[in-house]
Amino acid sequence: MDSASIRIALIDDHALVRDGVRALLEMVERFKVVGETGCGKEALTLVERERPDIVVMDIGLKDINGLELTATLKQLHPSLKVLILSMYDNQEYVSQSLRAGASGYVLKDAPSREIVSAIEVLAVGGRFYSSDIAEKLASSEPQQEAELTPRERQVLLMMAQGLNNKAMARELAISVRTVETHRLSIRRKLDIEKPADLMRQAMEHGWSPELDARPE
Template sequence: MPRAAGQGEIRVLVADDHPIVRGGLIALLDTLPGLVVVGEAGTGRDAVALARRHRPDVVVMDLRMPDLDGVAATRAIRAELPDTAVLVLTMFDEDALVAAALAAGARGYLLKGAESAEIDRAVRAVAGGVAIFSPTVADQVLHRAGTPPSTVLAGLTPREREVLDLVARGLGNATIAGRLGLSPKTVGNHVSALFGKLGVATRAEAVVRAREAGLGTGPVEPAR
């Protein structure tokens, strides 16, 4: 579950393959009240392993890393540790990378060069369950969100449409998994992918987009 205000220190894992950048970020986080760095990783595989070991509240994740890139590492962490939020901090703002990171389950996306206050605010936001993006990335997310529903749905797989329809009907992941004969983890992965493709950051936004496209409007049929 996302952290509520006043629940104590926010535990952060920093993942970046550049030692100087990583060290500078750790030094910054160590000066911020209520934040504690519990580990640092120089590769994607190390990030996944350390997240598994320390179970941080937030992973600050670079995207271009050796061994396992940040998108794949984000996907692995979110699949195994759904209560851990991932905040991407990278030099790259290409639309495809943004979409891939969001589809993998990242809750925030900042560009390197962000001010200290912006990083501080972003870490606290994602730990509390709030999506946050740098201004240029936010523009891209809003642009995707403004795409006509028919165009957005055209990019979904048949299975993703099924999942989205059930999400729009108000069903939770476990119930959807039972109806479609999938594992809850697989359904969670589909939902994360849908967030990226629809350009949304929350389940409520996904429901709105689905209903705009005509999904989720009928009664829920009894499970077979």
């Protein structure tokens, strides 16, 4: 097997969904689907046996909640990346997926390119959320918006989208050092130390770069 390939397992209790996702992923040369199942118990065995890099997980499994299974898999295999692929677009499920240890959340009716992009981002240690999820979260009222500058809200949202410092600097046309300064300021203002908690803040409050595109 090519050392650069990305090993993927599919966990969804609808065979037609698995068939469609597998067909899509197998069109990408680097992707290798190493197994699939619709059962949570079988998923534990599958991951132990095949050791995939990424699991594409449905929430509504018949024998166990997909978020509970995500948490269990992350405890057993900390390096495993989990991408939630779900029909549910409510904010609470997204927040629960973060707490369970998932690194991404994509809707089943999202464009196929989002699933491919999500896997590529997760494979290099990033996070990815469906554009529809980001738009829905952006419609909620930020609880701490007044504490952050428009630029800090941009940086926080980009962190939630999985961008690293260099990518954020390029996107915002600022230096990497300035990005690092903004990140430090965000942590101080929100009294948050862990990067995962910063990601959660961005996803829960949904700050939108389109709303805050004006320069400082």
